[in-house]
């Protein structure tokens with residue numbers, strides 16, 4: 148009566164547990180018998196059970212493994228779980244949902260867009276080979292590497308189909324014997340108590356490792372010892388194109404572990420950009436700050452102000468007589484990050500940081516007089532009716548700004564919480 152459990156749940160092969168849970172939640176809600184008109188209830192109940200069963204299989208690692216290797220027949224073999232087995236009639240569906248969503252923060256949260264992915268190709272309908280699981284991991288890259296692009300080589304150990312027995316697990320002429328423990332099914336049914344009611348649960352047979360049949364010790368392949376796969380070290384290469392960004396995925400197709408009778412999945416690297424000491428990145432633009440002295444800010448300069456991500460010095464000429472102000476921004480077109488699959492680049496924003504003489508600067512009175520004469524004087528004085536001359540701490544720290552109020556602040560919150568009571572009393 149059902150095609151495939153993934154279709155019942157409308158999810159994609161390789162979906163994460165969160166995605167399965169989220170799809171389950173969506174499907175369970177839409178087929179919840181309480182949510183449909185009276186006459187549709189019997190159908191809804193069947194659908195709900197199917198959804199429930201699909202979820203149990205896909206969410207449970209062991210069952211999912213059985214499903215991925217044996218398909219749905221492994222679960223249908225013992226009868227018709229959609230109708231016969233399954234849940235006793237008096238299960239409170241709300242209880243069931245509460246169990247499922249327990250600790251998930253209620254029904255509201257976490258139903259992101261993944262829900263419906265219907266009609267996608269590759270649903271294992273008939274004779275199509277199943278694919279082994281994709282392997283995804285984060286890969287940290289420096290901003291320099293993302294700027295220049297790079298080919299990374301690394302050694303990877305993976306399971307490959309045994310070259311001697313071609314994944315059979317036994318010697319050339321040997322025949323695998325049917326496992327007597329599970330009668331060749333690869334699974335055993337176990338009655339389990341779960342959340343206050345009994346469920347039938349399919350577990351992989353431990354005698355044959357879920358295979359249904361195995362070779363006697365003398366017939367086992369010498370190379371893989373009957374495991375069908377062997378570990379192999381392989382040098383893999385991945386290319387990070389210039390301009391790649393955090394979150395970009397680099398897919399090494401078919402490089403995941405090999406499993407007999409399955410198409411190998413992919414190794415997927417998700418790029419994570421390391422923090423950079425000098426540059427900030429936003430899309431294809433870069434930002435950095437550079438120091439100029441007060442004298443340079445006033446009199447101009449011509450020098451390298453910063454080293455770019457590819458090691459080039461970036462030289463600026465600021466003409467004499469043009470003042471550079473603190474935090475002024477100099478935009479340099481075309482010196483940002485490369486833009487993938489194009490020859491263009493983003494822009495570089497350089498923020499001016501004017502450095503003043505250190506504390507130990509010891510100018511003579513004559514020098515100070517000269518500076519005073521040369522530089523513009525203050526604005527017109529501020530007039531006020533009363534004037535207080537005050538003392539000050541020359542080493543004030545902005546982290547203390549507002550800090551004294553920290554306790555006072557929380558007192559405010561308390562006051563706020565009491566406010567409704569005050570209102571009621573008024």
Ligand SMILES: [Zn+2]
Pocket residue numbers: 309310311312313314315316317368369370371372373374375376
């Ligand atoms: Zn072998």
Ligand SMILES: [Zn+2]
Pocket residue numbers: 326327328329330331332333334352353354355356357358359360
């Ligand atoms: Zn067995």
